[in-house]
Structures are given as structure tokens and as C-alpha cells.
Amino acid sequence: MKENIKLLQQKIMDAAHESTEHVQVNSGDVGLWLKSFTQHLSDELIFSEKDLSGVKHDDVDDFNLLKDVIRKELSAIISDISSTSNENVFDQKLDPKFRPDELLIDHFCQCCWVQCPFCGVTCTNTIENHHGDHSVPFHRVAGLKGRCYHQTDDLSADFCTSLVTSEKQFRISDKWFKCNDYRSAGGVYADWSITPDKSKLPYWKWFVCRFQKDLEEYYDRKFQGHGEIPDEWRKHDKPDAILSLDKCF
Ligand SMILES: [Zn+2]
Ligand SMILES: [Zn+2]
Incomplete structure (x- = not known):
């Protein structure tokens, strides 16, 4: 503090x-x-x-x-x-209804926990309302999970909702699969419903730019080459990013 x-x-x-x-x-x-x-x-x-x-x-x-x-x-x-x-004053100042730790505990205790194989976002269905496929309202950038382009150190700057509309391919144990037919890869890929969608949440654009260095250090890879961050992403500031989240919920 x-x-x-x-x-x-x-x-x-x-x-x-x-x-x-x-x-x-x-x-x-x-x-x-x-x-x-x-x-x-x-x-x-x-x-x-x-x-x-x-x-x-x-x-x-x-x-x-x-x-x-x-x-x-x-x-x-x-x-x-x-x-x-x-x-000592922290507990008094935080409204018990809006304590971030309580909110997260409540949310994750009943959450499905299965992560998207592309971007690592956690399925938001609760155990009670989980019928069928894993899903989430918003996917993230695949590089956040450390995914990179084949035989390069280029972290992926693709949102998985766009990936599944593309002709790009991904590899699992030496086999290639089309992103637009990702379910054919089987396993967890077959159990995820990723809705093809061109919208990209400004929050994640801002997040990638803001924490680019940390992510690159963590994964020892870079947002470069195939995974170059579009200039447009850098125009989003923090208030913008937060506003985009407010609009979602
Ligand atoms: Zn995803
Ligand atoms: Zn799930």
C-alpha cells in the first residue's frame, strides 16, 4: 500500500x-x-x-x-x-457484499474450471447449470496461454473466437487440425463451444499491451512476427478497458 x-x-x-x-x-x-x-x-x-x-x-x-x-x-x-x-481498517472499509476475494471464492467454488484449450479462459458455467459443452461469453488472446506459432517464438495475438473462423491450423502430437474445425481434434477441443465472432473485447487488447513485457518474460516468447500486436490495440487505455467490461455485464 x-x-x-x-x-x-x-x-x-x-x-x-x-x-x-x-x-x-x-x-x-x-x-x-x-x-x-x-x-x-x-x-x-x-x-x-x-x-x-x-x-x-x-x-x-x-x-x-x-x-x-x-x-x-x-x-x-x-x-x-x-x-x-x-x-485493521481494511476489513471495515470493504463492503462485505463487494469484497473481491469473497466474490472470486463464490464464483470459482461453483465454477466448472475447465479451460479453453486455445486461450485458457475458464468455463463460466456453474456445476448446476452446465448442460453440454463448455462455454464462456468472452474468449481471450491465445498468447495469454503461451500459445505460439509453429517453429517460432511468436506468441499468438489471435482471439480464439476469430481463430475458429480462420483457415489457420494447430498441431497436437504431430497432427494438424483446422481451427475452423477445431472439434475434430477431439479431447477437450471436442467439448468446447467457441462461437465464431469478430468482436474483440477491448479489455484484453489493453491487457496484452499493458502486460506485454511480463507475458513475454514469463513465456520467454514475444508478440512479434505472426503475433505482432495491431497498432489499434494500443489506443485503448485503462478506463476504456474497464468500460468494455461494464458493458458486458
Ligand atoms: Zn478461448
Ligand atoms: Zn464447463
């Missing part, structure tokens, strides 16, 4: 510093400063320019002042947060 708070403080100060430079270079005003400041932090904090709209009306014409105010106020706020947070 403390390390995260320190990191966040540094990021906020960096954003303030860079915004001041940006405004100086572009001979901008307080409005531009606020825009730049919020954009710099959009991956870290959930707030928008509107939350700071009062600043514009407060006759602030010196944007250097904003940086100083943030530096001063931030230190006070951070030491406040640090002194009031300790392990």
Missing part, C-alpha cells in the same frame, strides 16, 4: 511537471494545463477534467501555481492517508 501511494504521488507530480512544460511550449493556459494533467493520469486515477472545473473559475492565471499547490497539498494528503491506513 505504502509503496503504491508513493508511486502514485510520484506519478501525480510527474504529470504536473510535464503539464507545465507542455503549456509553456505551446503558450497555453490553465485549461490546457488541466487537460494535459488529466490525460497524463488517465491510466492511474479515475477522474476527469470536469472534476477540476472549479479551478478554471478561480481566477487562476498562473499555471505554475497549480504545480506548487499540488505539491504542497499532495504531501499533506498522502501523509494523512498513510497515517490512517493500516491492516
Whole structure:
């Protein structure tokens, strides 16, 4: 917690510093400063320019002042947060209905647990309502499970819902199978219902870009060559990614 708070403080100060430079270079005003400041932090904090709209009306014409105010106020706020947070207050502050650990335990205790052979996503059917094939509303990128292209170190950047519409092939114990006829591979492949679908959840696009380095290190393979990450994926930021999840559920 403390390390995260320190990191966040540094990021906020960096954003303030860079915004001041940006405004100086572009001979901008307080409005531009606020825009730049919020954009710099959009991956870290959930707030928008509107939350700071009062600043514009407060006759602030010196944007250097904003940086100083943030530096001063931030230190006070951070030491406040640090002194009031300790392990004991965590339980009180978390609404028991929305505790992430409880939600996950509840979900996975009754979950089927069988993973998609392409992307590794866990079947979301519960044991009671599981009739027939394994399925999930959204598949992920196959490279998340470490799948790569034959005789290369190129991690796959394919969503399995697109893979099953393609002419591509995959190999199991020296035998090749068509992705668009994946069930013919038998075993767990035969038991999964993967709906062909061109839609790709922005959350997973963002996730792959955000954790690209970690995934590449973990699997000792790279998103390159056949598995090059499309430029469009990098346009999604964290709020975008979260919003795409909200729309699904
Ligand atoms: Zn899948
Ligand atoms: Zn299942």
C-alpha cells in the first residue's frame, strides 16, 4: 500500500511537471494545463477534467501555481492517508457484499474450471447449470496461454473466437487440425463451444499491451512476427478497458 501511494504521488507530480512544460511550449493556459494533467493520469486515477472545473473559475492565471499547490497539498494528503491506513481498517472499509476475494471464492467454488484449450479462459458455467459443452461469453488472446506459432517464438495475438473462423491450423502430437474445425481434434477441443465472432473485447487488447513485457518474460516468447500486436490495440487505455467490461455485464 505504502509503496503504491508513493508511486502514485510520484506519478501525480510527474504529470504536473510535464503539464507545465507542455503549456509553456505551446503558450497555453490553465485549461490546457488541466487537460494535459488529466490525460497524463488517465491510466492511474479515475477522474476527469470536469472534476477540476472549479479551478478554471478561480481566477487562476498562473499555471505554475497549480504545480506548487499540488505539491504542497499532495504531501499533506498522502501523509494523512498513510497515517490512517493500516491492516485493521481494511476489513471495515470493504463492503462485505463487494469484497473481491469473497466474490472470486463464490464464483470459482461453483465454477466448472475447465479451460479453453486455445486461450485458457475458464468455463463460466456453474456445476448446476452446465448442460453440454463448455462455454464462456468472452474468449481471450491465445498468447495469454503461451500459445505460439509453429517453429517460432511468436506468441499468438489471435482471439480464439476469430481463430475458429480462420483457415489457420494447430498441431497436437504431430497432427494438424483446422481451427475452423477445431472439434475434430477431439479431447477437450471436442467439448468446447467457441462461437465464431469478430468482436474483440477491448479489455484484453489493453491487457496484452499493458502486460506485454511480463507475458513475454514469463513465456520467454514475444508478440512479434505472426503475433505482432495491431497498432489499434494500443489506443485503448485503462478506463476504456474497464468500460468494455461494464458493458458486458
Ligand atoms: Zn478461448
Ligand atoms: Zn464447463
